[in-house]
Amino acid sequence: MSVDITAAADSELLRSTRFRRAREADWRRLEAILAVAERRGVRALDFEQARDLATLYRQACTALSVAREISLDRALLDYLEALTARAYLAVYAPQETLAGVLGRFLATAPAAVRRSAGHVALAALAMALGALAGALLYGEDASWFRVFVPGGLGGGRGPASTTAELLEVIYGGAEQPVGRLGAFAAYLFSHNTQIALFSFALGVFLCLPSFLLCLYNGLILGAFVALHAERGIAWDLFGWLSIHGVTELAAIVVATGGGFRLGAAVLFPGRLTRRDALRRHGRDAVKLGLVAACMLVAAALIEGFARQLVTDTTARLAIGWGIGGLWLAWFALGGRGTPTSVKSQ
Amino acid sequence: MTDRNKVAASQDLAHRRAARRPGLVHEVLPPEGVPIRLEIAGLGARVGAQITDLLVSGLAMIAALVLLALTGAGEATVAVGALLFFAIRTPYYIASELLWNGQTLGKRMNGLRVVAADGRGLTAHAVVVRNLMKEVEVFTPGTWLLVGGGDLWSSLLVLTWIAVLVAVARGNRRRQRIGDMIAGTLVIRQPQAALLPDLTAGRAPVSDRFVFDAGQLDHYGRYELQTLEQVLQTESRGSAGTAGQRRANLEAIARTIRGKIGYRDALSDSDAPAFLRAFYAAQRAYLERRQLFGETREDKFHRDDAG
Numbered sequence: 001m002s003v004d005i006t007a008a009a010d011s012e013l014l015r016s017t018r019f020r021r022a023r024e025a026d027w028r029r030l031e032a033i034l035a036v037a038e039r040r041g042v043r044a045l046d047f048e049q050a051r052d053l054a055t056l057y058r059q060a061c062t063a064l065s066v067a068r069e070i071s072l073d074r075a076l077l078d079y080l081e082a083l084t085a086r087a088y089l090a091v092y093a094p095q096e097t098l099a100g101v102l103g104r105f106l107a108t109a110p111a112a113v114r115r116s117a118g119h120v121a122l123a124a125l126a127m128a129l130g131a132l133a134g135a136l137l138y139g140e141d142a143s144w145f146r147v148f149v150p151g152g153l154g155g156g157r158g159p160a161s162t163t164a165e166l167l168e169v170i171y172g173g174a175e176q177p178v179g180r181l182g183a184f185a186a187y188l189f190s191h192n193t194q195i196a197l198f199s200f201a202l203g204v205f206l207c208l209p210s211f212l213l214c215l216y217n218g219l220i221l222g223a224f225v226a227l228h229a230e231r232g233i234a235w236d237l238f239g240w241l242s243i244h245g246v247t248e249l250a251a252i253v254v255a256t257g258g259g260f261r262l263g264a265a266v267l268f269p270g271r272l273t274r275r276d277a278l279r280r281h282g283r284d285a286v287k288l289g290l291v292a293a294c295m296l297v298a299a300a301l302i303e304g305f306a307r308q309l310v311t312d313t314t315a316r317l318a319i320g321w322g323i324g325g326l327w328l329a330w331f332a333l334g335g336r337g338t339p340t341s342v343k344s345q
Numbered sequence: 346m347t348d349r350n351k352v353a354a355s356q357d358l359a360h361r362r363a364a365r366r367p368g369l370v371h372e373v374l375p376p377e378g379v380p381i382r383l384e385i386a387g388l389g390a391r392v393g394a395q396i397t398d399l400l401v402s403g404l405a406m407i408a409a410l411v412l413l414a415l416t417g418a419g420e421a422t423v424a425v426g427a428l429l430f431f432a433i434r435t436p437y438y439i440a441s442e443l444l445w446n447g448q449t450l451g452k453r454m455n456g457l458r459v460v461a462a463d464g465r466g467l468t469a470h471a472v473v474v475r476n477l478m479k480e481v482e483v484f485t486p487g488t489w490l491l492v493g494g495g496d497l498w499s500s501l502l503v504l505t506w507i508a509v510l511v512a513v514a515r516g517n518r519r520r521q522r523i524g525d526m527i528a529g530t531l532v533i534r535q536p537q538a539a540l541l542p543d544l545t546a547g548r549a550p551v552s553d554r555f556v557f558d559a560g561q562l563d564h565y566g567r568y569e570l571q572t573l574e575q576v577l578q579t580e581s582r583g584s585a586g587t588a589g590q591r592r593a594n595l596e597a598i599a600r601t602i603r604g605k606i607g608y609r610d611a612l613s614d615s616d617a618p619a620f621l622r623a624f625y626a627a628q629r630a631y632l633e634r635r636q637l638f639g640e641t642r643e644d645k646f647h648r649d650d651a652g
Binding site for chain 1 (some may be wrong): 472481
């Protein structure tokens with residue numbers, strides 16, 4: 001900017017031009033600070049920059065408000081609009097660290113599960129109902145197995161398999177074609193993860209898809225158990241399922257519980273609008289979904305390592321239900337001591 | 346000009362103005378009490394950012410796996426690969442949007458940003474929600490589109506689902522997808538601030554050569570003034586068209602303005618740029634002064650005067 005303008009010439013300038021001239025240096029400084037903040041985050045600013053960011057942002061807000069009133073200079077208006085918006089975005093950026101977010105999640109998730117105990121119980125009921133129906137239907141006609149269980153899931157097992165073949169899958173850990181880590185890999189994206197995901201997310205549609213998915217999962221389980229019970233190896237299957245299934249099925253139930261919270265918000269919004277109800281219940285529901293995701297990852301680890309290493313049924317039962325007990329203890333006792341301000345997050 | 350013509354012309358102008366507007370605008374009111382306008386991102390840019398993200402994260406994963414395979418980690422490669430494949434889905438988007446203030450790498454490259462619709466800061470909860478829903482809204486149909494397959498009914502189901510998703514995002518003013526609605530977020534264009542020079546604050550005042558009286562300045566309004574400003578800014582930056590084209594354009598504008606305001610002094614074509622600058626300065630001074638007294642004039646149809 002030229003500085004050799006005399007005071008007389010200056011007074012001839014438009015009010016909006018003088019306004020702009022007096023503040024332009026500040027805006028440039030704000031722009032420079034923003035460039036740093038946008039590239040490397042507000043944390044990268046030093047003390048003076050951080051202090052100036054706050055002051056200059058407020059000044060830019062005032063300038064924008066004045067300029068909208070007094071100036072018809074489009075160049076100025078567009079610039080100030082954009083500058084203020086950038087500063088606003090930098091000033092109100094979330095100041096989170098991953099550790100902080102994780103810590104808060106661990107502290108508040110159990111309370112969310114406790115608040116949703118009814119919905120989770122309902123989901124468990126749906127699965128139990130499905131299992132019962134599956135077992136009874138299989139008892140009537142073994143061909144139901146083919147209907148319920150998709151081809152890949154049973155690992156080639158079915159009513160046509162011999163008892164020896166069934167036992168081999170249950171105990172034959174070492175001879176698995178894929179290694180134990182491979183099993184873990186395959187598992188992460190397997191059927192049950194998808195069921196958990198969908199039964200959570202589709203709960204929004206009035207709970208119905210979640211309920212059906214949970215019921216369907218129960219049907220598979222029931223048919224599976226009935227098949228093995230028919231051959232008198234139910235106890236072996238129980239051990240085989242328990243070691244990771246306790247965690248895995250619990251994850252599906254918790255995810256479905258989260259889906260039910262969403263659906264319930266749409267069905268019974270109470271005095272809120274449906275959108276607001278969804279947002280409010282969404283807070284807990286999302287925590288349930290994340291808890292379920294954690295449980296699924298844990299189940300995958302158990303599946304990958306423990307199931308093939310531990311072939312003794314008693315040990316399998318102890319590990320499976322022991323871990324299940326730990327989950328339950330976390331849900332029941334976790335986050336009790338946290339202050340209410342954190343809890344309401 | 347008859348009244349009917351006038352109305353038709355003003356409607357036409359409103360249409361053209363709406364078409365010229367770059368995009369939808371979302372207004373937030375921060376605690377400072379000055380409304381801030383943010384431009385809502387179009388769906389095309391968002392799809393572009395998503396594809397960029399997929400490419401970047403996919404390539405990063407493949408690079409990591411190739412490195413692992415070269416070092417001969419063997420079986421661990423599979424496990425790490427599985428973990429990475431898991432991580433570049435939802436966790437990557439959650440972490441990056443949380444730590445980089447609503448931007449993933451793809452959004453950064455495409456100049457987009459996620460903001461909270463209520464004008465407060467982005468919360469961890471909102472980021473988690475919108476990206477959890479991404480799994481159902483983007484990845485599942487996306488995988489299906491890439492891989493295809495399935496029977497007729499599931500194909501129909503997925504296609505319906507995609508149609509619903511697009512309809513929802515297109516159908517609301519904030520261009521929110523379902524996850525955005527639940528999370529209370531929206532995607533905006535990162536504002537770009539570039540300060541163009543003030544056309545009235547140039548070198549020596551040119552107002553001595555061209556003098557306008559109040560009657561001559563009473564024709565145009567804010568819209569015409571700012572259009573003229575845009576033309577002059579383009580001229581001084583030399584950005585659009587050839588120099589000859591811009592020159593002819595300025596001369597035509599100068600002739601039109603002269604005719605409209607009844608400017609009597611002789612004016613050669615070579616004077617056109619100086620004349621326009623002087624007229625711009627005088628017109629802006631006149632309109633800004635009127636605005637200070639509460640008389641805003643939107644355009645040459647003087648609709649604000651009548652109402």
